[in-house]
Amino acid sequence: MAAKNSGGFGSSAIAPADDSTSTLNAIPLTDLNIEEIELHDLGNTLPVGIICGDECLKDFTLNPYSADYEIALGRLVESNTDREGNLKDPVKVIKEFLPYVINTIGGQPIKDLAKNLSTSTSRLIEGMYWGDVTTLFLALRLQAQGFEIAMAAKCPKCGTLAEDNPKKGRSYHDLSSVTIKVIRDLTQKPLIELTLPEGFKVFDDTVTRLWLEPLKLYQFDRLLKSTSGNPKDLDQIYQMVVGIPDSEAYRNVRGQVFDESIYRALCTSPSGRVSPNKNALYKAVNKIQPGPAMWIEMDCVNPMCKNAWEQPLPWLSFREFLYFSADSDD
Ligand SMILES: [Zn+2]
Numbered sequence: 001m002a003a004k005n006s007g008g009f010g011s012s013a014i015a016p017a018d019d020s021t022s023t024l025n026a027i028p029l030t031d032l033n034i035e036e037i038e039l040h041d042l043g044n045t046l047p048v049g050i051i052c053g054d055e056c057l058k059d060f061t062l063n064p065y066s067a068d069y070e071i072a073l074g075r076l077v078e079s080n081t082d083r084e085g086n087l088k089d090p091v092k093v094i095k096e097f098l099p100y101v102i103n104t105i106g107g108q109p110i111k112d113l114a115k116n117l118s119t120s121t122s123r124l125i126e127g128m129y130w131g132d133v134t135t136l137f138l139a140l141r142l143q144a145q146g147f148e149i150a151m152a153a154k155c156p157k158c159g160t161l162a163e164d165n166p167k168k169g170r171s172y173h174d175l176s177s178v179t180i181k182v183i184r185d186l187t188q189k190p191l192i193e194l195t196l197p198e199g200f201k202v203f204d205d206t207v208t209r210l211w212l213e214p215l216k217l218y219q220f221d222r223l224l225k226s227t228s229g230n231p232k233d234l235d236q237i238y239q240m241v242v243g244i245p246d247s248e249a250y251r252n253v254r255g256q257v258f259d260e261s262i263y264r265a266l267c268t269s270p271s272g273r274v275s276p277n278k279n280a281l282y283k284a285v286n287k288i289q290p291g292p293a294m295w296i297e298m299d300c301v302n303p304m305c306k307n308a309w310e311q312p313l314p315w316l317s318f319r320e321f322l323y324f325s326a327d328s329d330d
Pocket residue numbers: 155156157158159160300301302305306307
């Protein structure tokens with residue numbers, strides 16, 4: 001069943017299956033058991049998982065590497081690349097590619113799982129949490145190539161190129177130390193209740209609580225394609241606030257419940273200063289985002305600079321990231 005959306009998202013307004021929040025209890029943010037671990041300790045489990053009835057399906061298996069999958073991925077990338085060579089629709093590639101390479105989730109073949117949830121495999125992927133999807137990409141990379149990754153990037157401070165090359169004494173980086181935030185002991189949808197430091201008014205109601213949910217893949221797509229002109233952090237908050245239980249007007253709204261007028265009210269203290277609500281909301285949004293940090297720590301090779309920085313993993317060059325060997329000399 002597709003949830004109704006409050007509109008404003010054009011053709012991407014269709015939310016995948018099970019997007020309702022009204023019948024669930026929320027987990028207080030203070031009770032949320034989020035743990036940060038390293039990738040090699042994660043095994044084949046998802047940081048959140050797929051909620052199926054009162055089960056949370058976390059274990060997954062991947063199909064062994066096959067050139068067929070790689071070619072399928074290459075085709076998806078080609079058909080989504082414009083004449084200038086830019087990938088137009090990375091989320092489309094992700095949701096159509098992953099069903100090829102995932103064998104099972106929660107012990108169920110991916111096709112059966114989609115069928116059980118009355119959806120298609122690509123919509124199943126689209127409805128997965130962002131952190132689960134990025135974890136699957138790291139797992140695929142590990143399965144295809146192991147932990148070593150050749151990073152190459154310019155130091156943001158001095159511009160010197162740092163390129164991993166064991167023959168020149170620069171060993172490869174190690175994906176196993178990427179940190180991952182996982183939600184432990186989850187038995188329901190991760191609907192998280194934030195209690196705000198001070199109440200604010202929405203029409204006649206005093207609101208002290210917000211319901212938040214980690215970002216899903218289709219929401220990430222909306223953020224990528226957003227033409228709102230809003231700062232990115234605001235667009236993200238609009239996606240992640242999924243309920244305002246104290247508000248008569250917004251209690252049972254599906255789709256986007258948060259907007260600029262609510263943000264304004266939440267952030268403005270009666271004292272005329274910035275409300276502590278704002279800090280609490282931003283902290284919560286950052287805290288409840290499970291999944292891997294998609295970057296690796298790099299050091300500048302220039303002895304005069306010695307800068308260290310966090311370099312994003314080049315995972316959106318999907319085919320290269322997953323299937324091309326690090327071992328090139330030039
Ligand atoms: Zn430098």
